[in-house]
Amino acid sequence: MVVDELELLSFLEWLLPGGDGSEMKIGALGVFLLIVPALSATVAFVCYLFSVARHGPSEGFYTVARTVAAGVTDISHISPRRVWAMARLAINEAVRRRVLIVVAIFMLVLLFAGWFLDSGSEHPARLYISFVLTMTTYLALALGLLLSTFSLPNDIKNKTIHTILTKPVRQVEIVLGRILGFVLVGTAMLVVMGLGSYLFVRRGLSHTHTVESFERVEGVAGGQNENPVVWRGTLTSADRHTHTFEVHQNGEGQTDIQRGHWHRVRLVSKSEKDDKPVFAIGPPQGWLQARVPIYGGLMFLDRNGQSAQQGINVGKEWDYRGYIEGGSQAAAIWTFRGITEQAFPEQLSLELNLRVFRSFKGEIERGVLGSIYLSNPDSGAAMRSVPVSFEAKEFSIDEIVFGRSLDVIERDGIPREGDIFKDLVSKDGALNVIVQCSERAQYFGMAQGDVYVRSADAPFFMNFFKGYIGIWLQMVMVTAFGVMFSTFLNAAVAMLTTFSCVILGFRSEFVSDIRTGDLEGGGPIEATVRLLTQMNLSGEFSDQLVTKVVQFVDQGLRLLMSFTANILPNYNAFDTTDYVAYGFDIYGGLLSRNLTIGLVYTLAAALVGYFFLKTREVAA
Amino acid sequence: MSVETVTNPEPATPETEPSEVVIETRNLRKVYRDFWGREKVRALNALDLEVRRGEIFGLLGPNGSGKSTTIKLLLGLLFPTSGQALVFDRDASDVEKNERIGYLPEESYLYRFLNAEETLDFYGRLFDMDAQTRRERVDSLIDMVGLEWAKRRQLREYSKGMTRRIGLAQALINDPELILLDEPTTGLDPIGTREMKDLIIKLRDQGKTVLMCSHLLADVQDVCDRIAILHQGDLKEMGRVDSLLTVKDVTQVQARGLSAEAEDEIREVISRHGGKLMAMDHPTSTLEELFLRIVRDSEERPGRRTVEHE
Numbered sequence: 001m002v003v004d005e006l007e008l009l010s011f012l013e014w015l016l017p018g019g020d021g022s023e024m025k026i027g028a029l030g031v032f033l034l035i036v037p038a039l040s041a042t043v044a045f046v047c048y049l050f051s052v053a054r055h056g057p058s059e060g061f062y063t064v065a066r067t068v069a070a071g072v073t074d075i076s077h078i079s080p081r082r083v084w085a086m087a088r089l090a091i092n093e094a095v096r097r098r099v100l101i102v103v104a105i106f107m108l109v110l111l112f113a114g115w116f117l118d119s120g121s122e123h124p125a126r127l128y129i130s131f132v133l134t135m136t137t138y139l140a141l142a143l144g145l146l147l148s149t150f151s152l153p154n155d156i157k158n159k160t161i162h163t164i165l166t167k168p169v170r171q172v173e174i175v176l177g178r179i180l181g182f183v184l185v186g187t188a189m190l191v192v193m194g195l196g197s198y199l200f201v202r203r204g205l206s207h208t209h210t211v212e213s214f215e216r217v218e219g220v221a222g223g224q225n226e227n228p229v230v231w232r233g234t235l236t237s238a239d240r241h242t243h244t245f246e247v248h249q250n251g252e253g254q255t256d257i258q259r260g261h262w263h264r265v266r267l268v269s270k271s272e273k274d275d276k277p278v279f280a281i282g283p284p285q286g287w288l289q290a291r292v293p294i295y296g297g298l299m300f301l302d303r304n305g306q307s308a309q310q311g312i313n314v315g316k317e318w319d320y321r322g323y324i325e326g327g328s329q330a331a332a333i334w335t336f337r338g339i340t341e342q343a344f345p346e347q348l349s350l351e352l353n354l355r356v357f358r359s360f361k362g363e364i365e366r367g368v369l370g371s372i373y374l375s376n377p378d379s380g381a382a383m384r385s386v387p388v389s390f391e392a393k394e395f396s397i398d399e400i401v402f403g404r405s406l407d408v409i410e411r412d413g414i415p416r417e418g419d420i421f422k423d424l425v426s427k428d429g430a431l432n433v434i435v436q437c438s439e440r441a442q443y444f445g446m447a448q449g450d451v452y453v454r455s456a457d458a459p460f461f462m463n464f465f466k467g468y469i470g471i472w473l474q475m476v477m478v479t480a481f482g483v484m485f486s487t488f489l490n491a492a493v494a495m496l497t498t499f500s501c502v503i504l505g506f507r508s509e510f511v512s513d514i515r516t517g518d519l520e521g522g523g524p525i526e527a528t529v530r531l532l533t534q535m536n537l538s539g540e541f542s543d544q545l546v547t548k549v550v551q552f553v554d555q556g557l558r559l560l561m562s563f564t565a566n567i568l569p570n571y572n573a574f575d576t577t578d579y580v581a582y583g584f585d586i587y588g589g590l591l592s593r594n595l596t597i598g599l600v601y602t603l604a605a606a607l608v609g610y611f612f613l614k615t616r617e618v619a620a
Numbered sequence: 621m622s623v624e625t626v627t628n629p630e631p632a633t634p635e636t637e638p639s640e641v642v643i644e645t646r647n648l649r650k651v652y653r654d655f656w657g658r659e660k661v662r663a664l665n666a667l668d669l670e671v672r673r674g675e676i677f678g679l680l681g682p683n684g685s686g687k688s689t690t691i692k693l694l695l696g697l698l699f700p701t702s703g704q705a706l707v708f709d710r711d712a713s714d715v716e717k718n719e720r721i722g723y724l725p726e727e728s729y730l731y732r733f734l735n736a737e738e739t740l741d742f743y744g745r746l747f748d749m750d751a752q753t754r755r756e757r758v759d760s761l762i763d764m765v766g767l768e769w770a771k772r773r774q775l776r777e778y779s780k781g782m783t784r785r786i787g788l789a790q791a792l793i794n795d796p797e798l799i800l801l802d803e804p805t806t807g808l809d810p811i812g813t814r815e816m817k818d819l820i821i822k823l824r825d826q827g828k829t830v831l832m833c834s835h836l837l838a839d840v841q842d843v844c845d846r847i848a849i850l851h852q853g854d855l856k857e858m859g860r861v862d863s864l865l866t867v868k869d870v871t872q873v874q875a876r877g878l879s880a881e882a883e884d885e886i887r888e889v890i891s892r893h894g895g896k897l898m899a900m901d902h903p904t905s906t907l908e909e910l911f912l913r914i915v916r917d918s919e920e921r922p923g924r925r926t927v928e929h930e
């Protein structure tokens with residue numbers, strides 16, 4: 001899972017100027033305040049041009065001015081009761097048009113999906129969660145699309161809008177009311193689908209094992225450990241995996257971690273006859289989690305121990321990670337802030353998600369060895385913990401736990417007992433984590449988000465709920481855009497247009513690449529020609545006039561596409577499914593940011609829809 | 621029988637003070653253009669109209685003469701090509717004026733998935749009425765149009781007459797000062813027509829102003845105070861019904877209880893004064909009155925008809 005650095009900004013950092021080094025130095029609010037007047041002026045000018053073509057220069061100006069003035073009056077007179085009346089109408093319409101069928105479809109798909117989802121796969125939690133969230137997203141978007149695009153055009157076609165427009169309803173109330181009504185219906189559906197999904201995931205993942213074999217651990221001495229391990233054993237296979245387990249003297253124990261989960265094991269009783277213990281195996285735990293990571297800044301040291309701007313580039317085109325060379329002084333140093341005693345009373349849990357680049361095969365069965373240690377940022381290498389060796393597991397997450405009391409090494413090189421907070425954390429709560437690769441000629445790759453401190457987990461259900469908020473936002477925007485387009489297009493065309501906007505929104509990077517020419521194959525027309533003549537992407541066309549014309553038109557089309565794609569909301573950014581599936585808490589700042597952007601887009605769509613409806617002759 | 625009519629151009633109102641002008645159009649033109657801006661249909665040419673408070677005004681004309689267009693222009697559903705349409709001294713596209721008007725469209729364009737109560741309640745909300753007022757109005761209106769028995773049924777199950785009645789109810793939900801009716805009696809049976817006409821007259825008696833358009837001449841004649849006749853978008857005639865239709869040079873007398881001798885004497889008086897007797901016979905009641913009487917009797921005494929012979 002890729003963590004975008006932009007997403008690590010808090011809400012206020014993103015919104016207000018002075019933000020931390022991102023491209024929008026004036027803050028999102030600044031950008032908004034710049035864009036809105038510019039865009040409004042441009043739009044007003046375009047409308048004026050249209051109006052001039054119709055009515056002539058002075059009359060045209062008068063018309064536009066009058067419409068804008070009327071718009072301002074209308075908006076300032078919005079009545080909540082009327083908006084609510086329109087919303088109720090929309091809800092009524094949706095319900096009596098049997099929109100509940102969507103929920104029925106959802107439940108049906110869930111029932112059958114259970115047969116096909118493989119709970120014995122490597123990461124079943126990820127699979128199940130991704131599945132329900134993705135399916136809910138598609139259904140919610142389809143629902144929003146269908147509800148919003150048919151309603152107003154039907155009104156206009158059936159002329160029921162005549163009766164409404166002759167009441168003191170403002171068009172803005174009609175548009176807002178409809179959006180609100182459909183959003184409410186969609187929300188209710190989402191709640192039902194959400195609960196269903198949650199239960200589905202829990203049920204699909206639950207499984208049990210029984211004890212296959214066990215043995216008593218011999219030769220357990222007293223000594224330091226008051227609760228030594230007394231029993232060891234293995235469990236039967238279920239869902240294509242099995243566990244080993246340990247039970248302590250107090251009767252409590254657990255299995256090892258397989259496929260991202262573990263079970264609790266308890267000694268229930270000892271049968272009288274033959275002193276055979278009976279164990280109870282609990283349900284699977286630990287794979288429905290929401291980690292709250294604390295990220296830090298990343299710095300590299302090159303192979304001579306000098307600080308470097310970035311790591312080595314090993315030639316992977318798509319990789320933005322830097323690499324460090326093994327068996328040298330090269331290292332990656334993360335600096336974390338906010339490491340306090342209150343937050344981490346007992347231990348510090350670090351998770352590593354490193355990439356490995358092997359320049360020779362080496363021992364392919366085993367991961368590449370690395371070492372990790374903590375150091376005090378104030379004193380540099382003078383105060384650090386004893387390095388811990390680990391095996392870098394690619395594509396799954398290593399967890400390294402540092403107990404609070406551990407051995408530290410000072411300048412003299414002699415290990416002694418120390419405490420993380422007394423020795424290693426600096427005065428302002430910062431801590432350095434250094435990672436090195438131990439094997440020569442092998443490389444570790446890392447990015448800022450690859451190593452993090454794991455603070456207390458958030459409840460999974462909350463995270464699941466937050467994921468649903470992301471889906472809800474997407475649905476709200478689709479609904480708003482659908483209503484907006486339906487104010488001036490007929491139902492089918494509005495639906496297609498909204499659908500195109502969704503696609504463009506999901507693929508806006510692709511569209512930008514087409515414009516900048518990073519992607520081969522030219523613009524739309526050229527691509528069609530290539531398709532029809534079965535030419536590949538990099539073939540050259542002969543230098544004719546036709547080619548030049550086509551390419552010229554394509555430039556314009558590309559510009560239009562990229563302009564549209566830039567204006568439209570980037571749906572991808574609202575999709576937080578990965579967070580929930582991979583078990584990371586959705587950062588509060590991210591959620592607030594998405595909510596703000598979503599709200600702004602919705603209001604903008606409502607405004608545009610209002611003006612289209614107002615200037616439209618519905619009885620024509 | 622020759623008939624001379626005297627047309628009176630816009631007369632001063634016979635009553636004492638001039639009434640307030642409720643609707644006014646000034647040089648109102650509507651031309652439908654196609655996509656390229658060429659003229660397609662000239663719906664209305666330079667209409668100048670005035671409707672005063674408290675009168676029933678009829679817009680008359682054949683199909684396609686611009687009657688519905690005028691009403692839609694007054695409501696703001698269409699935008700004029702040139703000229704002005706003013707209602708209560710405000711431009712027709714002003715939404716505020718809608719507080720004081722009611723509109724009954726040609727077909728009652730109502731939501732078919734709502735029932736009668738919900739429909740009226742919905743429109744009541746659009747007037748920002750509070751729940752109590754809404755409740756009372758809805759109940760009294762449903763009572764007035766006589767749909768108490770069907771108020772929970774969805775509108776899709778209503779007959780045409782029933783839908784028209786609910787349409788009328790929603791037009792009156794806000795107790796408007798001005799009511800616009802587009803072809804109110806078209807398509808109704810004689811009973812429904814009579815009820816509609818009675819209601820229109822009652823509204824006028826309550827002090828409201830009614831503007832209706834129709835091509836059913838008899839109905840307009842029965843009900844309207846002033847009319848305007850449109851043809852192909854042009855205003856051809858406008859004035860008070862009685863002055864337009866009165867045949868000035870013919871006297872009509874209706875008397876009850878005259879014997880045959882009395883009739884002869886009257887014939888003589890007429891010829892003595894140099895008049896020409898055109899007709900002396902029994903007037904005919906209208907077919908409408910006969911029909912309504914039979915229906916009323918039939919409701920009181922269902923079964924075979926009792927034939928009354930003279």
